[in-house]
Amino acid sequence: MTDTSSSTASPTGRHSKLGLPHGAELLHDPLLNKGTAFTQEERWALGLAGLLPPHVHSMDEQVARVMDNYHAKTTDLERYIHLVSLQDRNETLFYRVVMDHLEEMMPIIYTPTVGQACQNWGHLFRRPRGLYISIKDRGHIAEILHNWPHKGVGVIVVTDGERILGLGDQGAGGMGIPVGKLSLYTACAGIDPALSLPVMLDVGTENEQYLRDPLYMGLRQSRVRGKDYDDFVGEFIAAVEATWPGTLIQFEDFGNLNAFRLLEEYRNKVCTFNDDIQGTAAVVLSGLFSAQRLTGTAFADQRILFLGAGEAGIGIGDLIVSALVSEGLGVAEARKRCCFVDSKGLVVKGRTDLAVHKLSYAHDLAACPDFISAVRELKPTAIIGVSTMPKAFTREVVEAMASYNARPIVFALSNPTSKAECTAEEAYTWSRGRAIYASGSPFPPCLYEGKTYVPGQGNNSYIFPGVGLGVVACRARHVTDRMFSEAAKTLASMVLPGDLEVGRVYPSLTRIKEVSAAIAVAVAEVAFKDGLAGIERPSDLAALVKSAMWEPRYTEYLE
Numbered sequence: 001m002t003d004t005s006s007s008t009a010s011p012t013g014r015h016s017k018l019g020l021p022h023g024a025e026l027l028h029d030p031l032l033n034k035g036t037a038f039t040q041e042e043r044w045a046l047g048l049a050g051l052l053p054p055h056v057h058s059m060d061e062q063v064a065r066v067m068d069n070y071h072a073k074t075t076d077l078e079r080y081i082h083l084v085s086l087q088d089r090n091e092t093l094f095y096r097v098v099m100d101h102l103e104e105m106m107p108i109i110y111t112p113t114v115g116q117a118c119q120n121w122g123h124l125f126r127r128p129r130g131l132y133i134s135i136k137d138r139g140h141i142a143e144i145l146h147n148w149p150h151k152g153v154g155v156i157v158v159t160d161g162e163r164i165l166g167l168g169d170q171g172a173g174g175m176g177i178p179v180g181k182l183s184l185y186t187a188c189a190g191i192d193p194a195l196s197l198p199v200m201l202d203v204g205t206e207n208e209q210y211l212r213d214p215l216y217m218g219l220r221q222s223r224v225r226g227k228d229y230d231d232f233v234g235e236f237i238a239a240v241e242a243t244w245p246g247t248l249i250q251f252e253d254f255g256n257l258n259a260f261r262l263l264e265e266y267r268n269k270v271c272t273f274n275d276d277i278q279g280t281a282a283v284v285l286s287g288l289f290s291a292q293r294l295t296g297t298a299f300a301d302q303r304i305l306f307l308g309a310g311e312a313g314i315g316i317g318d319l320i321v322s323a324l325v326s327e328g329l330g331v332a333e334a335r336k337r338c339c340f341v342d343s344k345g346l347v348v349k350g351r352t353d354l355a356v357h358k359l360s361y362a363h364d365l366a367a368c369p370d371f372i373s374a375v376r377e378l379k380p381t382a383i384i385g386v387s388t389m390p391k392a393f394t395r396e397v398v399e400a401m402a403s404y405n406a407r408p409i410v411f412a413l414s415n416p417t418s419k420a421e422c423t424a425e426e427a428y429t430w431s432r433g434r435a436i437y438a439s440g441s442p443f444p445p446c447l448y449e450g451k452t453y454v455p456g457q458g459n460n461s462y463i464f465p466g467v468g469l470g471v472v473a474c475r476a477r478h479v480t481d482r483m484f485s486e487a488a489k490t491l492a493s494m495v496l497p498g499d500l501e502v503g504r505v506y507p508s509l510t511r512i513k514e515v516s517a518a519i520a521v522a523v524a525e526v527a528f529k530d531g532l533a534g535i536e537r538p539s540d541l542a543a544l545v546k547s548a549m550w551e552p553r554y555t556e557y558l559e
C-alpha cells in the first residue's frame with residue numbers, strides 16, 4: 001500500500017514524489033517548474049489545477065514560444081532580459097533553449113551583451129539570483145551561506161566586480177558575470193544548475209557614475225582594500241569550506257593585483273582557480289597549438305608579443321612557458337619567447353615601475369615606447385591583444401606582422417567587441433588574407449577576395465566548463481596548471497581540418513558538450529595520476545564524466 005501521508009493523490013490515483021513543493025510554490029521554483037508542460041495528472045496531484053491555462057504544451061512547443069518572443073525583441077539587451085527572466089521562471093526550459101541555440105545565444109547570455117547588463121544592473125534588476133555578501137556582513141558570512149536554499153553546492157563563481165570584462169569597475173553590477181559564467185557551466189558542460197552558486201563580494205566601488213546613481217544596488221562607498229579586504233575574502237573562503245567542503249570556487253573579474261595574490265594564497269589550500277588567468281591561458285595556448293598546424297612552424301619557435309600585461313597576458317605567458325619547458329626548453333629561455341608591452345611601453349629590465357607579476361618577463365632589451373616600435377624591434381610570430389585598448393592593432397602593426405611572417409598570428413582578445421584590438425575584417429584585409437585571427441568576443445565570417453574566413457573565438461567557455469566538470473566528477477582537491485595544459489591540448493586535438501581550412505583555430509561551438517566532456521576526462525585523468533582525486537578511480541573515466549552531466553529534460557513528478 002502506498003503511504004499517502006506525504007504525497008497527494010490525483011484523480012487517477014497516482015502520487016506525487018515525496019518532498020515536492022505544492023501549488024504556486026512549485027510554479028515559483030525555477031528548478032522544478034515545468035510551466036504549461038505539467039500534465040493534467042500532475043496538475044491535480046500537485047495542487048496546480050486552475051493555476052495554469054488548460055492546454056498542456058510539449059517542451060518543443062514551449063521552446064517555439066520562447067523563440068518567437070526572442071526574435072520579436074529588437075536589441076540584444078532585451079534578448080538578455082527575456083532569457084534571464086525565463087531562467088528565473090523555468091531553468092530546464094531556459095537551458096533547453098540555450099543549448100539548442102548556443103552559438104546564437106552565447107553572445108547574449110555572456111560577452112558582449114552581459115557587459116551591457118552589468119553596466120545597467122540596477123536599472124534592469126527584476127529578481128535576485130545568487131548571494132550578495134557585503135563587507136558590512138563580516139562575521140556573519142557562514143550565516144548568509146546557510147540562507148542559500150539548495151543543500152549541495154558544487155561550483156561557486158565569485159567576483160568583487162572590480163574588473164568586469166574590459167569595462168572596469170562595475171561594483172555590484174558585476175554580479176552579471178558569475179550568473180552568466182554559471183549558465184555556461186551548464187550549457188557547455190552539463191553542470192547541474194542546482195549545484196551552482198553565483199556570489200558577489202561587495203566591498204564598494206570607485207565608479208563615480210554608480211555612486212551617484214539612485215538605482216545603484218551596491219554599497220555606496222569606496223572600495224575597501226588591504227587587510228580588511230583580505231580578511232573578508234578569507235572569511236568567505238573559510239565559510240564555504242565549512243558549509244560545502246571541497247566546493248570548486250572560481251574567481252572571476254577581480255582587479256589584477258588582488259587576482260594574482262588571491263590565486264597564490266588559495267590555490268594549494270582549497271579547490272580553486274582564476275578563469276581570467278588560468279582559463280584564458282589554456283584557451284589561448286590551445287589556439288597557438290592549432291595555429292601551428294597552419295603556420296607549419298614548431299611551437300618552440302614562436303616569439304610572442306603581448307599588448308597588455310595583466311591577468312590574461314601574464315596567465316597566458318606563464319602557461320606558454322610551462323608548455324615550452326615540457327618541450328625541453330629551460331625556464332629562462334622559455335620566458336624570453338614571451339615579451340609584453342603595457343601602457344608604459346615594452347616591459348624591460350631597466351624599468352622601475354613594474355608590478356611584481358610582470359617581473360619575470362622584464363627582459364634585457366632596449367626600451368620601446370609603444371607597440372609598433374616593439375613589433376619592429378622583436379619581429380614576433382604572434383601578437384596577442386589583452387589590453388582593453390580598442391584598435392591598438394593598427395594597419396601598420398598588422399602589415400608589419402605580415403611582412404615578417406607568411407601566416408602572422410593575430411589574436412585580438414579584449415572584450416567586449418568594442419574593445420577588440422582589431423576586427424576580424426581588419427586583420428584579414430590588412431594581411432591580405434594571411435592572418436590567423438582569433439578574438440575574445442565573436443565576429444561574423446568575413447569575405448576577402450572571394451574566400452570566406454571564419455574567425456575563431458578564443459572563448460574561455462571552451463575550457464572552464466570542461467575543467468569544472470572534470471573537477472566535480474572526480475572531486476579533485478585542487479585545480480592545477482597541469483590540468484589546464486592538458487585541457488589546452490585536448491581542445492586543440494578536437495580542431496578538425498575543415499575548421500583550419502576556413503581559418504578557425506577552435507572547434508565549432510556546436511560541439512561544445514563533446515569538447516567539455518573530453519576536457520573533463522583529461523582533467524580527471526590528471527587528478528587521478530597526481531593523487532588529487534577525492535574518489536577511487538573508476539575503470540571508465542568517460543562514463544564517470546557522462547554520469548555527472550545534467551540534461552535539460554523535465555522530471556516526471558508522478559509515480
Ligand code: NAD
Pocket residue numbers: 163165166167255256276280283307308309310311312313341342343344385386387388389413414415416419439440441458459460
Ligand atoms: P587586466 O586589467 O588585468 O590587464 C589589462 C592590461 O592592459 C594591464 O596590464 C594594463 O596595463 C594594460 N593596458 C592598459 N592600457 C594599455 C595601453 N594603452 N597599452 C598597453 N597596455 C595597456 O585585464 P585582463 O584580465 O588581463 O584582461 C584584458 C582584456 O582581455 C579584457 O578586455 C578582457 O575582457 C580580455 N580577456 C579576453 C579573454 C578571452 O578572449 N578568452 C580572456 C580574458 C580576458
